Amino acid sequence: MNIQQIEIDKLIPYHNNPRKNQAVEKVADSIKEFGFQQPIVVDKNMVVIVGHTRLLGAKKLGLEKAPIVIADLSDAKAKAYRIADNRVNEDSGWDNGLLQDELNKLLDFDVDLSMTGFTNDELDSLFNKEDIDFIEPVADVTQDDNHLLNDVKMIQLFYDPDNEKRFREIIEKVREVNKIDNISDAVMLCVLNEEKNLKWKP
DSSP: OOOEEEEGGGOBOOTTOOOOSOOHHHHHHHHHHHOOOSOEEEOTTOBEEEOHHHHHHHHHTTOSEEEEEEOOOOHHHHHHHHHHHHHHHHTOOOOHHHHHHHHHHHHHTTOOGGGGTOOHHHHHHHTTOTTOOOOOOSSOOOOOTTOTTOHHHHHHHHTOGGGHHHHHHHHHHHHHHHTOSSHHHHHHHHHHHHHHHHTOOO
């Protein structure tokens, strides 16, 4: 594969690209964080075949050049490839259990999950999927009015970016006390303990 660095202004978006609602912001964030790891595919006239969103993301970041690959395809095959590249991605699904495991590992490395392209709402939905198993809590957390591990406050902090540092401190303490391997299970432990306090039955 012959990858070239070409001035962005020389790349021509395909005028009849059927793919809409492109996630330009997410792709721009990805390029900024990880670099340009996937080249844009163009034809011999520098018209984009695959990579329209990457091109828009690069422009949003103010990049002057982008990596490209010139595809030796007929016009008909270029059109088919342009559609196929978008269509085949729609058939891919997620193994939610494995995905959660990978996200937990990222949390253990203190990685901001927004880097993965998932929104907070999507992550919240993912971590509440019924087919995801949580470990059984190994011990109850001591409860009192002024305790560091106040469950309700901890859960409230979970969704407040301004309190991320506080949340992490509390969760690390929960993990340490209960010998829990990952953050999601520590959060689940706090929820289960709060359920006991409320004496609520589903």
